[in-house]
Amino acid sequence: MSITLTINGEEHEVEAAPDTPLLWVLRDHLGLTGTKYGCGVAQCGACTVHVDGVPRRACVAPVGSVAGKAVVTIEGVSGPEADAVREAWTELAVPQCGYCQSGQIMSAVALLKSRPSPSDDDIDRGMAGNICRCATYVRIRRAIKQAAGEGER
Amino acid sequence: MSRWLPCALLMLAIGCDDCGEDEPEPVADPLPGTAGLRSVADFADIADEEARSVALFEEMGKVLTHPRCVNCHPIGERPLQRAGEPHQPHVVRGEDGHGAPGLPCASCHGESHFRTVPGNPEWHLAPAEMAWEGKSLAAICGQIQDPERNGGKDMEALLEHMESDALVAYGWDPPEHLEPAPGSQALFGQLARQWAATGAHCPPEPTGDVEGPAEASEDEVSPEAGEASAPTEKAE
Numbered sequence: 335m336s337i338t339l340t341i342n343g344e345e346h347e348v349e350a351a352p353d354t355p356l357l358w359v360l361r362d363h364l365g366l367t368g369t370k371y372g373c374g375v376a377q378c379g380a381c382t383v384h385v386d387g388v389p390r391r392a393c394v395a396p397v398g399s400v401a402g403k404a405v406v407t408i409e410g411v412s413g414p415e416a417d418a419v420r421e422a423w424t425e426l427a428v429p430q431c432g433y434c435q436s437g438q439i440m441s442a443v444a445l446l447k448s449r450p451s452p453s454d455d456d457i458d459r460g461m462a463g464n465i466c467r468c469a470t471y472v473r474i475r476r477a478i479k480q481a482a483g484e485g486e487r
Numbered sequence: 488m489s490r491w492l493p494c495a496l497l498m499l500a501i502g503c504d505d506c507g508e509d510e511p512e513p514v515a516d517p518l519p520g521t522a523g524l525r526s527v528a529d530f531a532d533i534a535d536e537e538a539r540s541v542a543l544f545e546e547m548g549k550v551l552t553h554p555r556c557v558n559c560h561p562i563g564e565r566p567l568q569r570a571g572e573p574h575q576p577h578v579v580r581g582e583d584g585h586g587a588p589g590l591p592c593a594s595c596h597g598e599s600h601f602r603t604v605p606g607n608p609e610w611h612l613a614p615a616e617m618a619w620e621g622k623s624l625a626a627i628c629g630q631i632q633d634p635e636r637n638g639g640k641d642m643e644a645l646l647e648h649m650e651s652d653a654l655v656a657y658g659w660d661p662p663e664h665l666e667p668a669p670g671s672q673a674l675f676g677q678l679a680r681q682w683a684a685t686g687a688h689c690p691p692e693p694t695g696d697v698e699g700p701a702e703a704s705e706d707e708v709s710p711e712a713g714e715a716s717a718p719t720e721k722a723e
Binding site: 382 | 576591597
């Protein structure tokens with residue numbers, strides 16, 4: 335069936351069953367491959383996007399459930415928190431293999447939007463659903479603090 | 488106002504010893520027992536009202552202590568899942584029961600089930616004061632009647648929560664791979680109403696070596712044998 339989606343501010347008409355995972359539609363129908371497939375069962379966070387401003391695991395979000403909502407992916411995330419995260423991530427060279435990083439960044443931006451000055455506990459809790467196989471967690475923490483304006487430069 | 492006027496006039500006409508009190512009514516049309524939960528009618532032959540009330544609560548306990556209920560009433564800040572294993576990933580209750588900033592419950596739990604991920608529009612954890620993981624039935628019984636620890640509910644509000652709350656209803660309608668709570672919500676609601684109508688008495692505290700209230704952290708909860716294990720990596 336035809337479903338109208340708003341992705342990164344643009345409307346898209348896609349032909350998909352409503353229970354198709356949003357991740358499949360983003361990557362295979364729309365070519366937005368910045369959002370990664372990691373585990374497929376909401377255990378790793380690699381597929382994190384924002385739906386109406388709330389972080390959402392695209393691998394377990396049926397596409398029908400996001401029709402009419404504002405979906406933002408790593409390709410379109412913007413605003414002061416996203417700018418600060420991008421700058422900090424680049425400056426600290428956070429990624430190693432990079433596979434998990436779009437999900438890490440989407441979660442970090444969501445965390446900073448609701449906790450502009452996150453404590454270590456806030457970071458632990460807000461980022462607990464994003465796994466990094468290269469264990470870049472120390473740099474991720476530093477980058478979030480730097481993006482919040484509290485890190486060492 | 489017009490709804491209540493005839494009732495008030497009737498009370499004046501016939502007199503009333505308990506005016507102003509809302510005594511729970513006994514269940515008039517008991518549902519049959521089903522799916523491991525007995526009917527209210529099965530307790531009718533217990534002559535002593537207090538003993539009947541306790542027996543009804545013990546039957547309710549099959550639901551209250553089932554993982555579909557306990558998992559979201561955890562003693563710690565981390566919910567449980569499946570048969571009572573620590574939730575993966577390591578999410579927490581947060582300030583309002585909807586998870587931590589950056590990792591709300593709604594990150595994964597949508598408005599309906601998706602494959603193995605349960606969903607419900609109201610998905611959230613019970614507040615810490617409503618935690619009963621590991622507690623005795625006696626303790627749970629006292630706790631759920633205490634407005635300080637049940638969200639300020641009087642008995643009628645408590646009964647309505649148990650018999651019609653949309654998230655409580657999830658307990659009997661989980662994804663296929665999860666065992667539902669015993670019986671049905673309607674039957675559970677009837678047991679609760681009959682328990683209230685018989686005085687809402689509580690079972691005695693267990694004695695001797697029987698397990699008491701758990702003060703253990705969630706890390707000490709053992710997964711049940713035979714349960715599929717979840718990934719153990721954490722982002723911390």
